[in-house]
Amino acid sequence: MKFAIQVNEGPYQHQASDSAYHFTKAALAKGHEIYRVFFYHDGVNNGTRLATPPQDDRNITKRWGELAETHGLDLVLCVAAAQRRGIADRDEAKRHGKDADNVAPGFHISGLGQLVEAAIQSDRLMVFGD
Amino acid sequence: MSKAPPPPPPPPDDFDDDEGPEIVKRFLYVNRRAPYGSIYALEALEVVLIGAAFDQDVSVAFIGDGVYQLKKGQDTAGVEMKNFSPTYRALEMYDVEKLYVERESLVARGLTAEDLIVPVEVLDSDALGAVMEQQDVVLSF
Numbered sequence A: 001m002k003f004a005i006q007v008n009e010g011p012y013q014h015q016a017s018d019s020a021y022h023f024t025k026a027a028l029a030k031g032h033e034i035y036r037v038f039f040y041h042d043g044v045n046n047g048t049r050l051a052t053p054p055q056d057d058r059n060i061t062k063r064w065g066e067l068a069e070t071h072g073l074d075l076v077l078c079v080a081a082a083q084r085r086g087i088a089d090r091d092e093a094k095r096h097g098k099d100a101d102n103v104a105p106g107f108h109i110s111g112l113g114q115l116v117e118a119a120i121q122s123d124r125l126m127v128f129g130d
Numbered sequence B: 001m002s003k004a005p006p007p008p009p010p011p012p013d014d015f016d017d018d019e020g021p022e023i024v025k026r027f028l029y030v031n032r033r034a035p036y037g038s039i040y041a042l043e044a045l046e047v048v049l050i051g052a053a054f055d056q057d058v059s060v061a062f063i064g065d066g067v068y069q070l071k072k073g074q075d076t077a078g079v080e081m082k083n084f085s086p087t088y089r090a091l092e093m094y095d096v097e098k099l100y101v102e103r104e105s106l107v108a109r110g111l112t113a114e115d116l117i118v119p120v121e122v123l124d125s126d127a128l129g130a131v132m133e134q135q136d137v138v139l140s141f
Helices: A016-029 A041-047 A060-071 A079-085 A090-095 A113-121 B040-054 B064-070 B086-094 B103-108 B125-133
Strands: A002-007 A033-039 A075-078 A107-110 A124-128 B026-031 B057-062 B098-102 B121-123 B137-140
Touching (some): A002 A016, A002 A113, A016 A033, A016 A041, A016 A060, A016 A124, A033 A060, A033 A113, A041 A075, A041 A079, A060 A107, A075 A079, A079 B040, B040 B086, B057 B064, B064 B098, B064 B103, B103 B121
Parallel strands (some): A002 A124, B026 B137, B057 B098, B098 B121
């Protein structure tokens, strides 16, 4: 089956990103396809490379990036949500005259259309949030 | 009504009109939260507006505190947030015309369809459940 994943909450504050990660990993292990993981609302905060969780805790951003690298996942941070919350890749930072960018490896910024398109192209959209 | 409404964003391009979309799915956006207090309602509306460009079969449901999103006379001056409620009136321009409101949620809050800024179809919980059952994609906010 082909899944699209939507993550609506930030890391650590809420379990949504953890649950989405475990679901994604389990689905891949069972041979399913993950069409895209789309981070919306505070979910875009999963994609900052500046997060430094305690060393004895899981690193949510890093493990999403690693999963993406291993399986060629498409991890998309919503551009509108990211702009509001100070999440920017190099292009976005330049466009808005910011002095830094902070998107983690494996993630990229794109539009809300990517969420709708993923829902159209997938068999199921799984929404993880509050 | 409150302050001058913000201008609605431009309607979607009709770039697909010649060929039509390859796949048409039934999309239901479920709004469960009050318009202010969290950003879910505003960002849900942004998805609906962007999604309209994809020419899908779209419905929007309002349940629980989500019915307050459509309440007439919202005045956000005190909380210094943008009153985005006029944008719901623009949904029709985007061919988003199926708006459902759960009757029980209205009644529990002392509201009727007359209190809402757009025409809606008021459904009781069972009927709304049946609408949900018919969908291909349900996005919950």
